[in-house]
Amino acid sequence: MKKWIVPGFLVLLTGCSGAPVKDVPATAPSTGKLVELKADNYSFAPARLSVPADTPVVIRIHDASKLIPHSFVLEGPGGKVIVRQELAKSGDTMVRLAPLPAGSYVFYCDKSFLGSSHRAKGMEGKLEVTPATVPPR
Ligand SMILES: [Cu+2]
Secondary structure (H helix, E strand, O other), rough: HHHHHHHHHHHHHHOOOOOOOOHHHHHHHHOOEEEEEEEEEEEEOOOOOEOOOOOOOEEEEOOOOOOOEEEEEEEEOOEEEEEEEEOOOOEEEEEEEOOOOOOOEEEEEEOEOOEEEEOOOEEEEEEEEOOOOOOOO
């Protein structure tokens, strides 16, 4: 009978997993340029961030949501997911980014509820990574 209990339990476990994508931990620098971001239902503020290229960056994300879970996903210019982290409800989450090459990145929440994604509701923004040295005028 034990044979039957174990597979049934596994089906229950996998059937209940909420997040469609596993967390992608960033390679974590211990320090970096600190950037503040606020998350709420359903927005990120500011929706545009700018950080210098080739510099470690720490994004402190304050999630004001008390009930609805949110996440932070950062995608590179090629659509590759660089980091994905669950956000702490009513708290701060530190997202540590290794130095990034200059370019235009997007961030968003990949959660959804009843088939409507938080991203479509407005939980997305742009991260501009600008060249560290500005050529003289
Ligand atoms: Cu969300």
